[in-house]
Amino acid sequence: MKKSSLVVVGSGIKFLSHLTIEAKVNIEEADKVLYLVNEPAIKQWICKANINSESLDKIYFKYEYRLESYKAITNYIIDQLKSDKKICVVLYGHPCVYAKPALDAVCQARQLGYYAKVLPGISAEDCLFSDLLINPGSHGCQSFDATNLLVSKKHIDITCHIIVWQVGVIGTLRHAKIHNNKVGLDFLIEYLCTYYDKDHKIIVYEAAQYAGLEPLIKSINLSLLTTNDVSRISTIYIPPAKSPVQDKEMIEKLGINWIP
Ligand SMILES: C[S@@+](CC[C@H](N)C(=O)[O-])C[C@H]1O[C@@H](n2cnc3c(N)ncnc32)[C@H](O)[C@@H]1O
Structure with a gap:
């Protein structure tokens, strides 16, 4: 296993209230924090929590197409791993939910032999x-x-x-x-x-x-x-528009008193 590591965390939706203790510790203890969040207060908080923090906004907005931006962000995260560092990436909400760049980075990092994982956030x-x-x-x-x-x-x-x-x-x-x-x-x-x-x-x-x-x-x-x-x-x-049809035969086979 190589020395650098990657931990991707979610900051949740509600400023600070949704940040898990595990995410907070990883942000504070990283050698470098990269963040892409949609709300100014959490940006400020991250920069205070770790002075080696860098916004990914400039990469995100550099390209015309979002997919290009995501690829560039993934590449940038992988690049950062090459200098023997503990990298923490922060995305808002849950970092895998309808969000691509950090998840791709974790998959690539693992293929390259780095320790890499995702911590859940509140989506x-x-x-x-x-x-x-x-x-x-x-x-x-x-x-x-x-x-x-x-x-x-x-x-x-x-x-x-x-x-x-x-x-x-x-x-x-x-x-x-x-x-x-x-x-x-x-x-x-x-x-x-x-x-x-x-x-x-x-x-x-x-x-x-x-x-x-x-x-x-x-x-x-x-x-x-x-x-x-x-x-x-x-x-x-x-909301649901109608009730599902119940399979009476299956209910009998399972021997359950099914109350939908
Ligand atoms: C790029 S996805 C990011 C989702 C985020 N990773 C999460 O875990 O919730 C952006 C979409 O998330 C949803 N979203 C983001 N913030 C929200 C909020 N405050 N309330 C409801 N939906 C929200 C919207 O559907 C929005 O278009």
């Missing part, structure tokens, strides 16, 4: 389960990136809880600053209406980013969703 989905009082196991749960849902014509099981991410940047592979989301959002509504009634209630959700603030929870008829309702941090939740 937007975790916050959603708490704020909307949802047990994903009650109906099963499907989770999609909005653009991927459309492009791959993912099959939606309307008996499940459905979570749709990145609804503020549908159909763009570039950085989202000047993206007009209307076209993509209209396609999303059209696609969802092939599964649900147009007046099925959906929820636009934004978890609170600071302690003491409440989450944003907006209930809207599916067909009435507009670009004004979604921001770059919105996630959509769609």
Whole structure:
């Protein structure tokens, strides 16, 4: 095993409140911290916690396409490992959840013989389960990136809880600053209406980013969703639209008193 190591941590969604003790210790004890987070207070906190901290923003915004930025970030992390250091990378939320560069770096680092691991963080989905009082196991749960849902014509099981991410940047592979989301959002509504009634209630959700603030929870008829309702941090939740058919034969075979 080589001397350098890589630990990727998540800072959660709510400033400091979601940072685990394990993540904090890894940030404080690293030889170098690289961070890509979406909120200024946590940037400041990281820089105070470890003076050898460096933002990955400049690499992230250097390229026109997000995928190029992610590749460059992964390469940069791997490069840093070459100088015998304990590297800690911080991403917001959970560092693997709808986030690519650090996860790719951990896979590559392991292939290159470095010690590398990911520590879990609290994701937007975790916050959603708490704020909307949802047990994903009650109906099963499907989770999609909005653009991927459309492009791959993912099959939606309307008996499940459905979570749709990145609804503020549908159909763009570039950085989202000047993206007009209307076209993509209209396609999303059209696609969802092939599964649900147009007046099925959906929820636009934004978890609170600071302690003491409440989450944003907006209930809207599916067909009435507009670009004004979604921001770059919105996630959509769609409640189950019908109950699943129970397999009576299987219930008998299992010998259980099944209460759905
Ligand atoms: C690039 S992904 C990053 C997700 C992050 N790694 C996590 O664990 O939550 C960005 C997407 O996460 C969701 N998201 C981020 N912040 C959120 C928040 N405060 N409330 C609800 N959803 C959020 C949105 O769907 C957004 O488009």
